[in-house]
């Protein structure tokens with residue numbers, strides 16, 4: 001039986017996961033993922049009861065009940081490098097015996113639901129609307145470190161996009177896909193499209209403040225890209241990593257994007273906190289029915 005080495009799966013003195021500071025009993029099978037640690041309270045304030053509050057660094061967790069359903073909310077911080085940590089450690093909590101360091105015979109499937117902010121790259125999509133990522137293209141490198149497979153059509157779309165990208169982007173993008181069951185059950189009636197996960201907020205999302213971008217045409221390329229009936233609608237910084245890691249580990253994942261900025265029409269939400277709260281309530285009410 002394979003025992004995972006103690007420097008591969010590092011535990012704290014109390015036996016909790018190294019970065020998340022959590023024990024297996026601390027998390028529910030349905031987990032809301034948010035980037036901003038302050039958003040954890042904004043989510044859990046809608047729970048009927050909270051049984052656990054723990055944290056370390058940017059990784060804050062609250063677990064409780066809403067409408068009889070046990071759920072956790074975990075903050076990931078920004079970026080797919082953090083997603084690597086959060087998804088591997090959440091998976092270890094449910095699928096590895098932390099005392100023997102042996103993988104359980106029966107594996108658990110977590111429901112992972114991101115609620116995050118995002119910027120729009122199409123003029124016809126409204127600021128303050130909600131969008132579900134049916135797929136996400138990663139411009140970061142995370143999933144190049146993990147085995148993952150695509151269908152032929154997905155490979156074709158990825159190749160077409162890779163071909164359109166500026167040559168300054170030296171590594172190939174990757175593509176990862178939402179869980180079909182969660183798309184149907186939680187995403188019904190909400191606009192669904194392809195998201196780009198960027199490895200930064202400024203030049204990697206076509207922004208320029210003072211530091212000069214090497215590829216000022218990036219936003220235009222993303223806006224104009226089409227593959228069959230698909231286009232790219234929005235930019236954020238975690239979804240491709242969440243979908244890729246969830247698939248690699250056998251979990252279900254879906255990403256809800258609260259669209260606060262339209263990069264084409266140059267509009268930003270005038271009431272971001274209220275809009276986020278409205279969609280937290282909407283998503284939680286759907287999740288509670290899972």
Ligand SMILES: O=P(O)(O)O[C@H]1O[C@H](CO)[C@@H](O)[C@H]1O
Pocket residue numbers: 034035036077078079115116117118201236237238
């Ligand atoms: O609102 P959150 O969940 O943090 O998500 C988005 O906002 C952050 C950038 O401001 C990135 O994490 C991006 O993905």
Ligand SMILES: O=c1cc[nH]c(=O)[nH]1
Pocket residue numbers: 117118119120201205235236237260261
């Ligand atoms: O434009 C945006 C807005 C939110 N989050 C991002 O990553 N980009």
